Amino acid sequence: MTKKTRRVDYWQDPDAPKPTSRKASASVFVRDEAGRLLLLRRVDNDLWTIPTGGVKKGETVAQAGVRECREETGLDVEVTGLVGVFSTPDHVIVYLHGDKVDEVRQPINICLRARVVSGEVRPEPAEAREVRWVExxxxxxxxxxxxxxxxxxxGLEDAEPYIG
Structure with a gap:
């Protein structure tokens, strides 16, 4: 029996494990014509999120955001702007495989604004339990x-990009 990777997020927790890596990720903030926000429920921690994932070698941040959205939700998007750069040390992510810690990451996330250009909502079972548009x-x-x-x-504030 193979054990799945689990993710545990810490926020402003002085008892959080110390990071062992720092990696860039891209997320996309997508709204439909009615103003609803695209959310998905993660498989690894059961929390709701916007499409997000690591930037791979050989791709730009925008390409990563588009790829992750397609992989997780079935929707193809076009990047239209920047929500912000989120790099606070307050956020630490622990990745566990069974009981073994694989990585303790302090993320650097670039959150992009995007709009749907094609596709149909279809959660990818390995990544998302559900995908839905939320008021x-x-x-x-x-x-x-x-x-x-x-x-x-x-993203909802529609202000200047956040840098922090």
Whole structure:
């Protein structure tokens, strides 16, 4: 029996493990014509998030955001702007395989604004339990990690990009 990788996110926790790596990721903040936000429920921690994933060698941040959105939700998007750069040491992610710690990451996330250009909502079972469009006023009904909520709130504000 193979054990799945689990993810545990820490936020402003002085007892969080010390990071062993620092990696860039891209996320996309996508709204539909009705103003609803694209969210997915992660497989590895059961929390709701916006499409997010690591930037691979040979691709740009924008390409990573587009790829991750397609892989996780079935939707092809076009990047239209920047929500912000989120690099606070307050966020630490532990990746576990069984009981073994694989990595303790302090992420650097570049959150991009994007719009849907094609595709149909279809969760990728290895990445997302569910994908749905959510009214901004209903976000408090969803378990969302504070680091992700910071990105979402920045996107909803439609202000200058956040750098922090």
């Amino acid at each position: 901004p006023g209903a976000l408090d009904d969803y378990p969302i990690h504070p680091a992700i909520r910071l990105r979402i709130d920045g």
